[in-house]
Amino acid sequence: MDAYKFIKDAIILGKYEPGMRLGEETLAKELNISRTPIREAIKQLEAEGLVIPLKRGVGVRRFTKEDIREIYDLRSLLESYAASQAAINRTEEDLIELKIANELYEKAINENFQSDMTNIRKIVRVNQRFHEAIVSAAKNKHLHFHISKVVVIPIVFRSFYWYTDFHLQQSLEVHKTIFTAIENKEPERARIAMHEHIFQGRDNVLKHLDDIKISHLFKEEEK
Numbered sequence: 001m002d003a004y005k006f007i008k009d010a011i012i013l014g015k016y017e018p019g020m021r022l023g024e025e026t027l028a029k030e031l032n033i034s035r036t037p038i039r040e041a042i043k044q045l046e047a048e049g050l051v052i053p054l055k056r057g058v059g060v061r062r063f064t065k066e067d068i069r070e071i072y073d074l075r076s077l078l079e080s081y082a083a084s085q086a087a088i089n090r091t092e093e094d095l096i097e098l099k100i101a102n103e104l105y106e107k108a109i110n111e112n113f114q115s116d117m118t119n120i121r122k123i124v125r126v127n128q129r130f131h132e133a134i135v136s137a138a139k140n141k142h143l144h145f146h147i148s149k150v151v152v153i154p155i156v157f158r159s160f161y162w163y164t165d166f167h168l169q170q171s172l173e174v175h176k177t178i179f180t181a182i183e184n185k186e187p188e189r190a191r192i193a194m195h196e197h198i199f200q201g202r203d204n205v206l207k208h209l210d211d212i213k214i215s216h217l218f219k220e221e222e223k
Contacts, residue, residue: 003031004041011050011060012154013117018062021054049152063155065209072202074150076195078143079131083178083194084187086137094137095183101130102175109168123160123168124153130175134194137182159201162208170200 007027010016022042028035042058045051051058063071086094104126112119131151135144163171174197181190 076198080195084191087187089139090137
């Protein structure tokens with residue numbers, strides 16, 4: 001049993017809701033394993049910002065609307081810069097990886113069925129592969145560290161969960177635009193396309209929070 005993967009998936013899917021306390025002993029009993037791997041998993045999840053310390057143990061992090069705006073603003077700054085640098089520094093090997101990731105993304109989108117969690121996971125995974133390939137192509141060893149701190153998987157997952165077929169196709173077209181800009185060594189075009197791509201995801205999450213007020217993964221800031 002991979003404690004880290006189990007707990008992370010439970011947070012992403014809403015089994016462990018925002019604010020819920022996660023105790024080592026309780027988790028160890030639920031997973032039928034010792035507390036040592038639970039402790040290591042919690043440390044990793046805390047480093048990723050998915051859980052926060054409480055007086056006793058840790059709790060699942062709440063995301064307010066302001067949190068989401070700030071996270072996406074930072075992502076836009078960092079990832080648009082990464083895209084522009086990728087357009088300058090990419091190699092042929094980078095282009096091959098970007099092309100493969102985009103082809104897998106298109107395949108996953110075309111196979112998508114509404115609310116199919118398995119396929120949504122696949123879409124999220126191959127989307128992440130494309131974005132990571134851009135960071136790799138940027139040839140800046142510090143970018144990956146900083147971007148990893150603001151790419152919060154539950155928010156990304158929920159964004160794709162709410163995407164319609166139209167939004168998924170729109171996302172794919174932007175991916176293709178970003179790839180073409182990087183391939184043609186057009187840093188400004190790559191930067192602008194990535195900036196808009198990140199903000200489209202932000203707007204989709206915020207729109208649905210407005211529609212439903214409280215989701216399984218987020219909680220609006222209390223008045």
